Amino acid sequence: MNSEPESDIKREVAAKAEARGTRQKIVAAAIHEFAHHGIDGARIDRIAKSAKVNKAMIYYHFDSKDNLYLEVVxxxxxxxxxxxxxxxxxxxxxxxxxxxxxxxxxxxxxxxxxxxxxxxxxxxxxxxxxxxxxxxxxxxxxxxxxxxxxxxxxxxxxxxxxxxxxxxxxxxxxxxxxxxxxxxxxxxxxxxxxxxxxxxxxxxxxxxxxxxxxxxx
Amino acid sequence: MNSEPESDIKREVAAKAEARGTRQKIVAAAIHEFAHHGIDGARIDRIAKSAKVNKAMIYYHFDSKDNLYLEVVxxxxxxxxxxxxxxxxxxxxxxxxxxxxxxxxxxxxxxxxxxxxxxxxxxxxxxxxxxxxxxxxxxxxxxxxxxxxxxxxxxxxxxxxxxxxxxxxxxxxxxxxxxxxxxxxxxxxxxxxxxxxxxxxxxxxxxxxxxxxxxxx
Amino acid sequence: MNSEPESDIKREVAAKAEARGTRQKIVAAAIHEFAHHGIDGARIDRIAKSAKVNKAMIYYHFDSKDNLYLEVVxxxxxxxxxxxxxxxxxxxxxxxxxxxxxxxxxxxxxxxxxxxxxxxxxxxxxxxxxxxxxxxxxxxxxxxxxxxxxxxxxxxxxxxxxxxxxxxxxxxxxxxxxxxxxxxxxxxxxxxxxxxxxxxxxxxxxxxxxxxxxxxx
Amino acid sequence: MNSEPESDIKREVAAKAEARGTRQKIVAAAIHEFAHHGIDGARIDRIAKSAKVNKAMIYYHFDSKDNLYLEVVxxxxxxxxxxxxxxxxxxxxxxxxxxxxxxxxxxxxxxxxxxxxxxxxxxxxxxxxxxxxxxxxxxxxxxxxxxxxxxxxxxxxxxxxxxxxxxxxxxxxxxxxxxxxxxxxxxxxxxxxxxxxxxxxxxxxxxxxxxxxxxxx
DNA sequence: GATGAATGAGGTTTCATTCAT
DNA sequence: AATGAATGAAACCTCATTCAT
The missing domain is CATH 1.10.357 (Tetracycline Repressor; domain 2)
Incomplete structure (x- = not known):
């Protein structure tokens, strides 16, 4: 009966923090991948793996490979x-x-x-x-x-x-x-x-x- | 005038000329493709099409995309x-x-x-x-x-x-x-x-x- | 009753059950195919079709035809x-x-x-x-x-x-x-x-x- | 002006002898290939190569892979x-x-x-x-x-x-x-x-x- | 008979992307 | 936010077979 809202806020904050972490991990892995292989040679799977992130998360955060590239670059x-x-x-x-x-x-x-x-x-x-x-x-x-x-x-x-x-x-x-x-x-x-x-x-x-x-x- | 060896030579010459033609067409198309897209972005289909050559011919003459790239470059x-x-x-x-x-x-x-x-x-x-x-x-x-x-x-x-x-x-x-x-x-x-x-x-x-x-x- | 962890477990269980189902369907179809045609005569397309599974799933679960054969056998x-x-x-x-x-x-x-x-x-x-x-x-x-x-x-x-x-x-x-x-x-x-x-x-x-x-x- | 027919005969005889040689070489290579790989795993290219015979010759003499297999077996x-x-x-x-x-x-x-x-x-x-x-x-x-x-x-x-x-x-x-x-x-x-x-x-x-x-x- | 080149259909595999949970 | 499974289109490559000479 008490602090559900509070815990909601906490959750959100934590979530955002984690999300930022996820985004950053993706970006870091993506730069590496794009630098080594170019946009065509880059593999989403590889980025996900080296970022230790689920592949679908990349799409959740960046929509598409092209967009990821653009944002990263x-x-x-x-x-x-x-x-x-x-x-x-x-x-x-x-x-x-x-x-x-x-x-x-x-x-x-x-x-x-x-x-x-x-x-x-x-x-x-x-x-x-x-x-x-x-x-x-x-x-x-x-x-x-x-x-x-x-x-x-x-x-x-x-x-x-x-x-x-x-x-x-x-x-x-x-x-x-x-x-x-x-x-x-x-x-x-x-x-x-x-x-x-x-x-x-x-x-x-x-x-x-x-x-x-x-x-x- | 119709001695067989001579005609053999003719044949070979003609064949080689055609083959050279095919190879050249492939190489020309491939340079274009690789220049525009890089090795990973290049498409064998596109090369074949623009060279007006059967796709399998590319493999007949060059074995693999990588090898084609190397030879071309x-x-x-x-x-x-x-x-x-x-x-x-x-x-x-x-x-x-x-x-x-x-x-x-x-x-x-x-x-x-x-x-x-x-x-x-x-x-x-x-x-x-x-x-x-x-x-x-x-x-x-x-x-x-x-x-x-x-x-x-x-x-x-x-x-x-x-x-x-x-x-x-x-x-x-x-x-x-x-x-x-x-x-x-x-x-x-x-x-x-x-x-x-x-x-x-x-x-x-x-x-x-x-x-x-x-x-x- | 709606605690997240529990539902998480449910989810996982369901997912694994489905996955097992898919794997099993593939294995069943593959045995049939390999038995009838041998490894060289076997066709991945046919296995996928008769298992009612997307062809790519076979690679997702088994990596390669050879490996599928080995696992199946x-x-x-x-x-x-x-x-x-x-x-x-x-x-x-x-x-x-x-x-x-x-x-x-x-x-x-x-x-x-x-x-x-x-x-x-x-x-x-x-x-x-x-x-x-x-x-x-x-x-x-x-x-x-x-x-x-x-x-x-x-x-x-x-x-x-x-x-x-x-x-x-x-x-x-x-x-x-x-x-x-x-x-x-x-x-x-x-x-x-x-x-x-x-x-x-x-x-x-x-x-x-x-x-x-x-x-x- | 003399022995054209004779030389024709010679040629034919020689041709047949050679042909027999070719057939035999093909059969020998084919048995090896079929034994090792089965009919589906066998490769016409490999047979031709190991028989040191042009691939088209196999079709000239045996019409098809299946037929080659049958004749060989x-x-x-x-x-x-x-x-x-x-x-x-x-x-x-x-x-x-x-x-x-x-x-x-x-x-x-x-x-x-x-x-x-x-x-x-x-x-x-x-x-x-x-x-x-x-x-x-x-x-x-x-x-x-x-x-x-x-x-x-x-x-x-x-x-x-x-x-x-x-x-x-x-x-x-x-x-x-x-x-x-x-x-x-x-x-x-x-x-x-x-x-x-x-x-x-x-x-x-x-x-x-x-x-x-x-x-x- | 013999050859090198050519063809077309199809085979395995990959991959960006999406879905269900 | 996160995950594992799923999808469909397409990529690379292969191969039996045929053609031109």
């Missing part, structure tokens, strides 16, 4: 975006801004092993929604704009040679991101034994090349 | 490799060698629409055999070595600043190849309206940045 | 074995023990129409697992040992002539089992019109021949 | 039957006639490894044609009739106890043939190390048991 980008925004765009010099972009790239890929394969697959078969999500990361990070601005200013001041801003921006971004995207391949091709160190030394080198490459002599 | 790289070897490594200057590498990259991707997605997917989930095949393209092309040598010589001569050769080589390669690999994304992100022109102007810009970037002032 | 032998163990090894005389073996054989084959074809096919291409299962039936039945012992004792007592026990045991077993194994053929060859009666009269005859055949005169 | 029985007829039915005593039957059985199975599995499979799923063929072997061999006659005479003479002739005949046949039919199983069950010797000693034992078993004391 966008949440993945949200995550990256958030970390991107946390990178303080420090001071005023171009050099520092370039360093920030390099750091951003490093952050994107260093966090886990899933970024690389997931992004590569997206690029191979780009869905508008996802392209947009990735674009947003960079836009929100405002770092590219900052670099563009600083570079433009430098050109106007006569410090840097006049160059197409897009080409220049892409030049730096390429030097910074490409290694991260195809690490295993480059390591193999160039016979790099210590990828960690190679990656650590890289920002300095590319900033150096980039700035020198554009400076007026 | 390696033949694809052989193809690229051949074209790579045809790129004459012109003269003696570093500038020209860099131009050759840019041309190689352009060649790799410009030939058809399949290179980009196929390579990206491979990079996402690299099979040793295929990594090796890609590596071979570059090794055989000897262009990287040439660049490395010229760059090393230039450093020794005091023309270029001392820099880790691998880092430098990768810096240029990145600038050259990255845009090709993720064209649609970059076009979207930077709002590039005329990709053709952007790509055409690119080699000059990156060679310029790279050489200036390394030159001693 | 071993369960089949377990079944026989159980019935074998129920045959009381009556008294002490050799005659009764021989009667028991004849009864065992009759039991093995009389139960249904599947024993004959299934066992024959197994013998044609014996899988170790299954040979073992059949051997176990006879070993567990302990009847052969009993016979061997009684026979040995009889020989020692001078009642029976000395004869290789294995040869003797096999002699009786052959007389007892062979007709069951190839009934249709023998009926045809000897023109037996009333197999039932022939089989019924058989134990008496063969026990008679066997015992007389070994007795010291 | 009936020729197989013809073969056995021929050997059966070569077994001289020696003298006049029942003992010798029984020995002849035992020898016949031995001959049937000893010739190759195929008799056992082929006959077992036939028995599992008996086709009338084939049952007839096997029956014919025994009838033609006239040994059973001889035994029946001798046994009948012996009973009439008061030498043997009155017993149903069919039961008696089958008793002996069972003892003689059963071991051959399920050799691997019996060897395993009884732990027989030297099957050759066991088989060699068997006729004497079973003739002994049989005759003693029927003799009037």
């Amino acid at each position: 966008t949440s993945f980008y949200k995550n990256i975006r958030q970390r991107a925004e946390e990178i303080v765009l420090p001071s005023e010099t171009l050099e520092e801004a370039l360093g920030a972009l390099a750091t951003l790239h490093e952050t994107m890929f260093a966090s886990d092993d899933y970024a690389r394969p997931i992004m590569l697959r997206e690029m191979a078969d780009p869905r508008p929604e996802v392209l947009e999500a990735i674009s947003a990361v960079f836009r929100s990070a405002s770092i590219p704009q900052k670099i563009a601005t600083l570079l433009g200013d430098g050109m106007d001041r006569g410090e840097y040679r006049h160059t197409d801003i897009h080409q220049a921006l892409l030049a730096f971004a390429s030097m910074s991101i490409y290694y991260h995207m195809v690490t295993p391949f480059i390591n193999r091709l160039l016979g790099i034994d210590d990828p960690r160190q190679f990656a650590a030394e890289r920002p300095k080198v590319i900033i150096d090349i980039f700035l020198n490459g554009l400076k007026v002599r | 390696t033949s694809f790289y052989k193809n690229i490799r051949q074209r790579a070897e045809e790129i004459v490594l012109p003269s003696e200057t570093l500038e020209e060698a860099l131009g050759a590498l840019a041309t190689l990259h352009e060649t790799m991707f410009a030939s058809d629409d399949y290179a980009r997605p196929i390579m990206l997917r491979e990079m996402a989930d690299p099979r040793p055999e295929v990594l090796e095949a890609i590596s071979a393209v570059f090794r055989s092309a000897s262009i990287p070595q040439k660049i490395a040598t010229l760059l090393g010589d230039g450093m020794d001569r005091g023309e270029y600043r001392h820099t880790d050769i691998h880092q430098a080589l990768l810096a240029f390669a990145s600038m050259s190849i990255y845009y090709h690999m993720v064209t649609p994304f970059i076009n979207r992100l930077l709002g590039i309206d005329d990709p053709r022109q952007f790509a055409a102007e690119r080699p000059k810009v990156i060679i310029d940045i790279f050489l200036n970037g390394l030159k001693v002032r | 071993t369960s089949f032998y377990k079944n026989i074995r159980q019935r074998a163990e129920e045959i009381v090894l009556p008294s002490e005389t050799l005659e009764e023990a021989l009667g028991a073996l004849a009864t065992l054989h009759e039991t093995m084959f009389a139960s249904d129409d599947y024993a004959r074809p299934i066992m024959l096919r197994e013998m044609a291409d014996p899988r170790p697992e299954v040979l073992e299962a059949i051997s176990a039936v006879f070993r567990s039945a302990s009847i052969p040992q009993k016979i061997a012992t009684l026979l040995g004792d009889g020989m020692d007592r001078g009642e029976y002539r000395h004869t290789d026990i294995h040869q003797a045991l096999l002699a009786f077993a052959s007389m007892s089992i062979y007709y069951h194994m190839v009934t249709p053929f023998i009926n045809r060859l000897l023109g037996i019109d009333d197999p039932r009666q022939f089989a019924a009269e058989r134990p008496k005859v063969i026990i008679d021949i066997f015992l007389n055949g070994l007795k010291v005169r | 009936t020729s197989f029985y013809k073969n056995i039957r021929q050997r059966a007829e070569e077994i001289v039915l020696p003298s006049e005593t029942l003992e010798e006639a029984l020995g002849a039957l035992a020898t016949l059985h031995e001959t049937m199975f000893a010739s190759d490894d195929y008799a056992r599995p082929i006959m077992l499979r036939e028995m599992a799923d008996p086709r009338p044609e084939v049952l007839e063929a096997i029956s014919a072997v025994f009838r033609s061999a006239s040994i059973p009739q001889k035994i029946a006659t001798l046994l009948g005479d012996g009973m009439d003479r008061g030498e043997y106890r009155h017993t149903d002739i069919h039961q008696a005949l089958l008793a002996f046949a069972s003892m003689s043939i059963y071991y051959h039919m399920v050799t691997p199983f019996i060897n395993r069950l009884l732990g027989i190390d030297d099957p050759r010797q066991f088989a060699a000693e068997r006729p004497k034992v079973i003739i002994d048991i049989f005759l003693n078993g029927l003799k009037v004391r």
Whole structure:
């Protein structure tokens, strides 16, 4: 006769907590699966098993495989975006801004092993929604704009040679991101034994090349 | 004129020609399919249909989907490799060698629409055999070595600043190849309206940045 | 009365009951199919249809055709074995023990129409697992040992002539089992019109021949 | 201008010789295949390959898999039957006639490894044609009739106890043939190390048991 | 007679998804 | 929320058989 409502509330709270737990377990397992196998190669059974969750629960929480993928991937980008925004765009010099972009790239890929394969697959078969999500990361990070601005200013001041801003921006971004995207391949091709160190030394080198490459002599 | 052996030969030739035709049709359809959908998303039925070939023929000629993929992809790289070897490594200057590498990259991707997605997917989930095949393209092309040598010589001569050769080589390669690999994304992100022109102007810009970037002032 | 755990149990029980039902239906249909067609001639479609079960359920419960076969056949032998163990090894005389073996054989084959074809096919291409299962039936039945012992004792007592026990045991077993194994053929060859009666009269005859055949005169 | 017809004849003769060779190769490979896998498990491809013959040749010579099976199996029985007829039915005593039957059985199975599995499979799923063929072997061999006659005479003479002739005949046949039919199983069950010797000693034992078993004391 | 390629029907198995409880 | 069972469509692959030469 007493606290049935209370116990109902408790139940609900507990249920929600558990549900959140279930969702999270599913998401974690799904990222892993999608990263390793792509959306077509991914198996709902495998996700359920590795999440230790009943298969039907996946449909209960995510409706369909496609939707699971979408939610997983966008949440993945949200995550990256958030970390991107946390990178303080420090001071005023171009050099520092370039360093920030390099750091951003490093952050994107260093966090886990899933970024690389997931992004590569997206690029191979780009869905508008996802392209947009990735674009947003960079836009929100405002770092590219900052670099563009600083570079433009430098050109106007006569410090840097006049160059197409897009080409220049892409030049730096390429030097910074490409290694991260195809690490295993480059390591193999160039016979790099210590990828960690190679990656650590890289920002300095590319900033150096980039700035020198554009400076007026 | 009607000696049996001769007609035997004719027969064989004709048969082989047809077979080659069938194989080729399959390969062509398969590349298309694998490029668009990846190995897991690819459908044998679709390949057969678009090749206008009986489905069983695919198994007759290629044994399994996996094997078809492997043969298709390696033949694809052989193809690229051949074209790579045809790129004459012109003269003696570093500038020209860099131009050759840019041309190689352009060649790799410009030939058809399949290179980009196929390579990206491979990079996402690299099979040793295929990594090796890609590596071979570059090794055989000897262009990287040439660049490395010229760059090393230039450093020794005091023309270029001392820099880790691998880092430098990768810096240029990145600038050259990255845009090709993720064209649609970059076009979207930077709002590039005329990709053709952007790509055409690119080699000059990156060679310029790279050489200036390394030159001693 | 409506406590959740209880209803949970109910649910589980019901589910398991249904599942058992499905499994049983599959097994029943599968025995029939395998007996009639052998493992290679058997068709999963046909099993599913005659069990009134979705084809995929067979894989859900048994993983593969091979495995279904194995489970079906071993369960089949377990079944026989159980019935074998129920045959009381009556008294002490050799005659009764021989009667028991004849009864065992009759039991093995009389139960249904599947024993004959299934066992024959197994013998044609014996899988170790299954040979073992059949051997176990006879070993567990302990009847052969009993016979061997009684026979040995009889020989020692001078009642029976000395004869290789294995040869003797096999002699009786052959007389007892062979007709069951190839009934249709023998009926045809000897023109037996009333197999039932022939089989019924058989134990008496063969026990008679066997015992007389070994007795010291 | 000369011997075209002659060369035609030569050709034909050669062709027929070769053809016979091809047929034989096919038959040999087919027996092997059918013995190991049964008709449903047999693969035309495998037969062609192991016969080193083009698959289409099998159809050219035998029309269909079923027909190949039938021809192979009936020729197989013809073969056995021929050997059966070569077994001289020696003298006049029942003992010798029984020995002849035992020898016949031995001959049937000893010739190759195929008799056992082929006959077992036939028995599992008996086709009338084939049952007839096997029956014919025994009838033609006239040994059973001889035994029946001798046994009948012996009973009439008061030498043997009155017993149903069919039961008696089958008793002996069972003892003689059963071991051959399920050799691997019996060897395993009884732990027989030297099957050759066991088989060699068997006729004497079973003739002994049989005759003693029927003799009037 | 002989060959390699081709065909069509069908076989086993898989898998996203749903249902009943 | 959770589970085990169920479903139907389709995927990959096989195989007896035939064709063209």
